[in-house]
Amino acid sequence: xxxxxxxxxxxxxxxxxxxxxxxxxxxxxxxxxxxxxxxxxxxxxxxxxxxxxxxxxxxxxxxxxxxxxxxxxxxxxxxxxxxxxxxxxxxxxxxxxxxxxxxxxxxxxxxxxxxxxxxxxxxxxxxxxxxxxxxxxxxxxxxxxxxxxxxxxxxxxxxxxxxxxxxxxxxxxxxxxxxxxxxxxxxxxxxxxxxxxxxxxxxxxxxxxxxxxxxxxxxxxxxxxxxxxxxxxxxxxxxxxxxxxxxxxxxxxxxxxxxxxxxxxxxxxxxxxxxxxxxxxxxxxxxxxxxxxxxxxxxxxxxxxxxxxxxxxxxxxxxxxxxxxxxxxxxxxxxxxxxxxxxxxxxxxxxxxxxxxxxxxxxxxxxxxxxxx
Numbered sequence: 001x002x003x004x005x006x007x008x009x010x011x012x013x014x015x016x017x018x019x020x021x022x023x024x025x026x027x028x029x030x031x032x033x034x035x036x037x038x039x040x041x042x043x044x045x046x047x048x049x050x051x052x053x054x055x056x057x058x059x060x061x062x063x064x065x066x067x068x069x070x071x072x073x074x075x076x077x078x079x080x081x082x083x084x085x086x087x088x089x090x091x092x093x094x095x096x097x098x099x100x101x102x103x104x105x106x107x108x109x110x111x112x113x114x115x116x117x118x119x120x121x122x123x124x125x126x127x128x129x130x131x132x133x134x135x136x137x138x139x140x141x142x143x144x145x146x147x148x149x150x151x152x153x154x155x156x157x158x159x160x161x162x163x164x165x166x167x168x169x170x171x172x173x174x175x176x177x178x179x180x181x182x183x184x185x186x187x188x189x190x191x192x193x194x195x196x197x198x199x200x201x202x203x204x205x206x207x208x209x210x211x212x213x214x215x216x217x218x219x220x221x222x223x224x225x226x227x228x229x230x231x232x233x234x235x236x237x238x239x240x241x242x243x244x245x246x247x248x249x250x251x252x253x254x255x256x257x258x259x260x261x262x263x264x265x266x267x268x269x270x271x272x273x274x275x276x277x278x279x280x281x282x283x284x285x286x287x288x289x290x291x292x293x294x295x296x297x298x299x300x301x302x303x304x305x306x307x308x309x310x311x312x313x314x315x316x317x318x319x320x321x322x323x324x325x326x327x328x329x330x331x332x333x334x335x336x337x338x339x340x341x342x343x344x345x346x347x348x349x350x351x352x353x354x355x356x357x358x359x360x361x362x363x364x365x366x367x368x369x370x371x372x373x
Contacts, residue, residue: 029193029206030247036192036226041098041180043139047129049090049112049146055120055165056090063091064116071127090118094129094142096174103179110142110173113166120165122148131174142174187236191229191243198225201254209251257368259336261354268353270336270368279365281356336368 048067049056057064065084072079093115096108112126124146131140148168195203203221210219210229219229235242259270339360343353360366 026250026252028247029209029249029251032197032202032206032251032253033193033195035243036194038100040100041133041139043096043098043108043131043133043174045094045129045131045142046115047092047094047112047142048127049092049114049118049121049124050088050127051123051125052088052090052118052121053123054087055122056086056088056118056124057114057116059085059087061091061116064089067091090114090121090124091116092121092126094126094131096131096140096142098133098139098176098180100180102176104176106176106179107172108140108142108174108176110144110170112146112168112170118166120148121146121168122165124148124168126170126173137178139178140174140176142170144170144173146170187231187239189231189233189236191231191246192222193227193229193246195225195227197256198223199254199256200224202251203227205253206249206251209249210246213249214245258371259357259366259368260371260373261350261357262373263350263354264373268340268350268357270340274336274366274368276334276336276339276360277365277367279360279363281360336366 046067048064048071059065062081064086065081068084068086068089069079069081091114092112095111095113098108099106102108110126110131112121114121126143126146128141128143130138131142133139146168147170148165193206195206200221200223203224203226207219207221207227210227211217215232217230218232219227221227229246231239231242257274259268259274261268336357339356340353343356348356354372357366357370358372361370
């Protein structure tokens, strides 16, 4: 007998709880965005990880053979790539992010990932690797032992693996050789503050807060993302102090109604005041049962007659379908928090909860953005 069952979620007399809208706490301007021009620059390079215990690239990997031959050639050891055979090295891709105000001598965290057929980077050491920017210029040099948060061991066809042993990191593994902290040729008369999440209401509130706390007429919202701030002439030579005061301005940002559900972890995150319109929800339980009985027919009384008579195998199948259904009713003024709490009390699975939220959104009763991760 085999049984196929969809998860059960029957809504009966869903309780309605009125949740007051929580007021957003005032935040500093620096927590809502950054000044225009502030950005991290991506660096990347290719290198070799050595010292692996037989878990590196296969001896026939052309990339690792050529890379190891090039390294040895720098130390006056000339070996043809086809003569290199080692399972203790791996060709890797090394990446890092160069901050805006990085200076020579600063250290950066480095990410290392295998680009070949290595099985594990545990115990490996990255040789000196140049990290380049999109313009091809070398900005940092990376080297050091690779930290891997996993392992992989195999023997006689049995494999035990934890996490991803072919990727790791080197904390403070790169040293900046060329910095980006260049002084401005002239003190700027204006700076532009950019919101992390563009919103017209928040941009208008930020401009009003700056004008109210630093001086009238200094800030003006250009669009939903950028707020242009004038630097007073008397403070242009002390730009750092003015920007520090600008970052410390407090404002109460606006908040969009949004519901985020994660099917993998079973997490549902929503503002407590996300409203639901008057809606009826029906989500039933479907149970399909298929029973198969196999019998053998052995006509013994005619088995002696000819060669065309013999045993026959017969299969009898019975299909039974049950579809009970329940209906839940939400009054006007209910919230997503009410619905989720009710479904949780009924032990509704995350998959069914997502299906219900999607259906409510499609019906126009969920007044928020639904994000499914």
